[in-house]
Amino acid sequence: MSPKFSNTREGYQALSQVTHFGDEDVRDLPQRTKHNQTLSIWLLAIAILCTILDFSMIFWDRFLRVHLRSASTSDELELLPFQNPYLNLEILYKDPEFKSSTHDPIINNVPVIAQVSNQEHQKILPPFQRYKSTGETRAPIYERRLIVTHELESIAQFRVLDFGMENCSLSLTVPPRDTTEDFLYTDLGDSVILDVWFLPARHKLDLYNLSWSKLPRPRVHIGHMNVSYGKTYRMPSFQCKSQSYQTFAVSCSSPGCLVNVTSKDIGPSGLYMYQSQTI
Ligand SMILES: *[C@@H]1O[C@H](CO)[C@@H](O)[C@H](O)[C@H]1NC(C)=O
Ligand SMILES: *[C@@H]1O[C@H](CO)[C@@H](O)[C@H](O)[C@H]1NC(C)=O
Ligand SMILES: *[C@@H]1O[C@H](CO)[C@@H](O)[C@H](O)[C@H]1NC(C)=O
Ligand SMILES: *[C@@H]1O[C@H](CO)[C@@H](O)[C@H](O)[C@H]1NC(C)=O
Numbered sequence: 001m002s003p004k005f006s007n008t009r010e011g012y013q014a015l016s017q018v019t020h021f022g023d024e025d026v027r028d029l030p031q032r033t034k035h036n037q038t039l040s041i042w043l044l045a046i047a048i049l050c051t052i053l054d055f056s057m058i059f060w061d062r063f064l065r066v067h068l069r070s071a072s073t074s075d076e077l078e079l080l081p082f083q084n085p086y087l088n089l090e091i092l093y094k095d096p097e098f099k100s101s102t103h104d105p106i107i108n109n110v111p112v113i114a115q116v117s118n119q120e121h122q123k124i125l126p127p128f129q130r131y132k133s134t135g136e137t138r139a140p141i142y143e144r145r146l147i148v149t150h151e152l153e154s155i156a157q158f159r160v161l162d163f164g165m166e167n168c169s170l171s172l173t174v175p176p177r178d179t180t181e182d183f184l185y186t187d188l189g190d191s192v193i194l195d196v197w198f199l200p201a202r203h204k205l206d207l208y209n210l211s212w213s214k215l216p217r218p219r220v221h222i223g224h225m226n227v228s229y230g231k232t233y234r235m236p237s238f239q240c241k242s243q244s245y246q247t248f249a250v251s252c253s254s255p256g257c258l259v260n261v262t263s264k265d266i267g268p269s270g271l272y273m274y275q276s277q278t279i
Pocket of ligand 4: 191193226227228
């Protein structure tokens with residue numbers, strides 16, 4: 001008994017209260033232990049659940065997710081249709097009141113032109129590709145080679161650039177003979193006739209892993225190109241949908257032909273697509 005409360009009423013009351021609480025504590029003891037046990041079981045269950053979740057996440061990340069990711073790499077992504085980045089421009093240009101500005105034709109260059117062999121149908125020829133840097137702020141200029149012989153064909157795949165520039169023409173520009181290393185030859189002289197084919201490729205071709213047997217079929221002969229030094233030859237123009245792929249094969253038409261033309265500029269040089277305005 002605490003001497004401070006011994007002879008006062010409050011002291012007695014306080015004391016009896018303490019005793020009172022003490023009594024209840026003792027009476028609740030089995031119930032409390034039961035509560036604690038239930039709580040521990042719940043906490044343990046949650047801890048186990050979290051551990052299982054953790055491990056299944058790690059497992060998913062290490063094994064399953066990698067598998068999913070590799071399934072949706074380039075091949076499958078290439079099959080997805082392109083979304084038009086030029087939202088609602090069609091609606092704008094349909095308005096007869098809307099005056100469109102005039103744009104110069106654009107030169108559409110490809111980063112690489114691939115070669116395939118029409119004699120060895122499985123052969124994959126590593127395409128020539130070199131680029132020169134044009135300063136830090138601009139994209140590099142890729143050099144690509146149009147090589148055509150009686151055995152080799154060149155494959156070029158263009159994606160139609162911009163909006164409303166849907167008048168396309170496959171073109172070839174060769175510099176004058178004494179200013180270039182480009183080489184044109186046939187048994188009949190310096191003017192080479194090439195066959196041009198349209199390939200029905202709806203998707204991007206892997207030009208770094210291409211052989212004759214992998215080319216999309218059936219090919220359609222769309223005309224000839226008459227190539228000579230110091231001249232630009234343009235194929236008849238055709239309508240080309242913005243963002244679509246246009247894929248061509250170029251082969252020899254003249255006997256003993258040999259063509260080796262390097263495109264190395266942003267401007268008209270070698271094989272490129274010439275696109276002019278249609279809106
Ligand atoms: C397409 O462009 C060519 C020049 O490459 C031009 O002669 C022709 O008139 C144009 N066609 C259309 C429909 O704009
Ligand atoms: C094409 O010409 C370049 C030089 O302009 C030369 O280095 C290359 O070997 C030639 N390629 C073929 C297949 O003749
Ligand atoms: C090239 O394509 C073949 C199938 O056509 C494929 O098996 C091979 O892995 C590809 N090679 C590369 C380097 O992509
Ligand atoms: C090809 O072009 C050359 C020179 O431009 C010309 O002499 C020749 O007749 C043309 N050939 C054909 C088949 O158009």
